[in-house]
Amino acid sequence: MADRLHPVVVIGLGRFGTALATGLIEQGGEVLAVDSSPAVVQRLSGQLGQVVTADATDVDALRELGVQDFDRAVVAIGTHQHASILVTSLLDELGVESIWAKALDRQHARILRRVGAHHVVLPEEEMGSRVAHLVSGEVSDYLRVSDDWVLATARPPQDLVGVPLGESGLRRRHRVTVVSVKPAGSAEFTYTDATTVLGYGDEILLAGRTADVDRYVRSL
Known part of the structure; x- marks a missing residue:
């Protein structure tokens, strides 16, 4: 039996x-969802279950x-950088072991890390980078798994065939390394x-450092 998912607070x-929050719940996770807007909480109450109105910038709350x-x-938190920074620092003060935070840009990301965020995501930048690779036609999919490590799918070049x-x-x-292959006519990847x-x-x-994978796929 799989381990139960860790409960998560989403602010x-x-x-x-x-x-x-919806994705975590669909995976069977327990989520406490928090927002400062009563209207938002009311709208999502039937969808998220445990959702409450609170000022997350107040440590007592x-x-x-x-x-x-x-x-x-x-x-x-979306566009309010000051609030996201303050909430992140309060979570760190409360001893939350794993804090994830959404950043609006790289400067915001650096500040979030300094005040206690263990993981920072830049959704717009990461999606833009992924779509750029797809639009270019160099790869069929592209996923950044850390600041300097990516996975990409592509057709093998002639010198590998x-x-x-x-x-x-x-x-x-x-x-770079070919870690998996989906043979022609197959619907599934398999180990190499x-x-x-x-x-x-x-x-x-393909797997490798961002610059190495990018350089390689451009040569395909």
Whole structure:
């Protein structure tokens, strides 16, 4: 049996926060959703279940909600940078072990990290980067998994086709790795190893540092 998901506090119920809270609930998680707008809370009460109106910039209000008993929290506040920074610092003060925060830009992200955020996401920037790669036609999908590590799917170049991956020198020459392949005609990816031989119609999943993967896919 899978471990039960950790309960999560989601503060800020704009489009990002609402989608996040809904996704956690759909996965079977327990969510305490918080927003300062009574109208927003009323609108979402049937959708999110445990959703309350509170001023999350007030540490006493957070204590009354029992936020200090949660080990995971997400600060999903939209356009109010000062509020998101203050709430993040209060969550850190309350001892929340894992704090995720939405940032509007890189400067905002740096401040959030300084005041206690353990993970910072920039949804607009990350989506823009992903769409740019898709629109360019270089890759069929692109996912940033950390500040400097990405996964990308693409068709194999000619120099990889018909050669066992272990003999291709791909990692040595380009510092990227083919970690999975979806053979032509198949609906599923499968693991690769040194003996895997790729075909022209295959789709490969590449992993590596952002600059290395970007450089490699541009050469395809």
